[in-house]
Amino acid sequence: MSLLFVDDRNEKEARFPDVACFVVLKAMIIQIMAFLFTFFLLFLLKHQFTQIFITYPIFFLPSLSALWLSIRFKLEWWWHVLNFAFPAALIFALYMDFPPLLSLGIFFALFLVFGTTLMTRVPFFPSSKFLPYEIVNIVSDERDICFLDVGSGFGGLNFQLSILREGWRFYGVEIAILPWLYSVIKSKFYLNRNFVFHFGRYENLNFEKFNVVFAYLSPIVMPQIWKKVQDEMQPGSIFMSYEFAVDGFAPDVKIKFKNDDRILHVWYL
Ligand SMILES: C[S@@+](CC[C@H](N)C(=O)[O-])C[C@H]1O[C@@H](n2cnc3c(N)ncnc32)[C@H](O)[C@@H]1O
Missing domain, CATH: 3.40.50.150 (Vaccinia Virus protein VP39)
Incomplete structure (x- = not known):
């Protein structure tokens, strides 16, 4: 059984909306800003105080900064969740010291299932x-x-x-x-x-x-x-x-x- 395909005119209309790439770019900028802000803050604290105690709540600082930025950038609510969860998950993975190959395998499998969401916005x-x-x-x-x-x-x-x-x-x-x-x-x-x-x-x-x-x-x-x-x-x-x-x-x-x-x-x- 063969499937019918639409002509070139519809193909043109069918291109992924530019807005999708724009949102992904925003999310990337938010993550970078959140991590830079956290490093900068820790750097300042270290220079102000001879000894600082890194306690567990500090690990949520990039997540909280990313969440705040996500709200300021007026992204949709599920991006707030993702922006909050990503730094926490990253820090957790580093903390657990997962073997790099395992992380790569999980990333690859997730990418093959959800990677297209970056373009389609349909998970x-x-x-x-x-x-x-x-x-x-x-x-x-x-x-x-x-x-x-x-x-x-x-x-x-x-x-x-x-x-x-x-x-x-x-x-x-x-x-x-x-x-x-x-x-x-x-x-x-x-x-x-x-x-x-x-x-x-x-x-x-x-x-x-x-x-x-x-x-x-x-x-x-x-x-x-x-x-x-x-x-x-x-x-x-x-x-x-x-x-x-x-x-x-x-x-x-x-x-x-x-x-x-x-x-x-x-x-x-
Ligand atoms: C919410 S899931 C629904 C899965 C399934 N139909 C069900 O009812 O369980 C949406 C699926 O649509 C796929 N999808 C999103 N945009 C698509 C597109 N432009 N063309 C083909 N598939 C697409 C996604 O990869 C995802 O697997």
């Missing part, structure tokens, strides 16, 4: 395990279903759904290499099921052939994906967004889960 985060049961309630099993998970991560949603609906065709598109590779390998163990996991950006994939498209991305990309849905999806098809709504376009159905604050938004196109 990997699995949806609820109860979601597939709601999806099969919404989508009638009578017609031939071609289901796309936009940003399929490790493929968990498609694999779970395939147990409930053997006859559907399941597609995923994922930009992070490790989750994508995992889903491709895992799909080989489901010999009688119909899976295609495509590596790349959903912006380059035409949604026309899918009659159900599911997305669990981020509020930042919702206007962009909504435009794609309107431009490319056929009348009679279904678009679902888990957790994130589309400003100005109320869904036809909203499903609230037990034990989960996230809502499934459904539009019948």
Whole structure:
């Protein structure tokens, strides 16, 4: 089964927003400033007092400075968390004296899963395990279903759904290499099921052939994906967004889960 790709015009529109790189740059500047400030402060203290006692709270100084700067720079709240946590994690790792190869391995694995977040601003985060049961309630099993998970991560949603609906065709598109590779390998163990996991950006994939498209991305990309849905999806098809709504376009159905604050938004196109 081959996937359809949009033309060069859409490819141009699909470029990552410059703003994403700008935020990452800000976060880097914040970290550098926080560490410089801490070193400068300790340096001053050392020269003022012949003997200073480095106590544990001082280790939080770079974190607190980074948090303060993050708030001053008016970044979004999750960047405050990251800016605070990064120096603390770094100091903890140095303190624990982890073997460099272990740190490198962990960094590399995390980078292969989350590295693309620097560009897309959409991290990997699995949806609820109860979601597939709601999806099969919404989508009638009578017609031939071609289901796309936009940003399929490790493929968990498609694999779970395939147990409930053997006859559907399941597609995923994922930009992070490790989750994508995992889903491709895992799909080989489901010999009688119909899976295609495509590596790349959903912006380059035409949604026309899918009659159900599911997305669990981020509020930042919702206007962009909504435009794609309107431009490319056929009348009679279904678009679902888990957790994130589309400003100005109320869904036809909203499903609230037990034990989960996230809502499934459904539009019948
Ligand atoms: C919140 S996770 C959702 C994972 C999965 N769909 C689920 O429901 O469990 C979002 C995924 O979208 C991927 N992603 C983000 N931007 C993307 C893009 N432009 N093209 C393809 N995948 C993207 C991320 O790498 C991440 O794995």
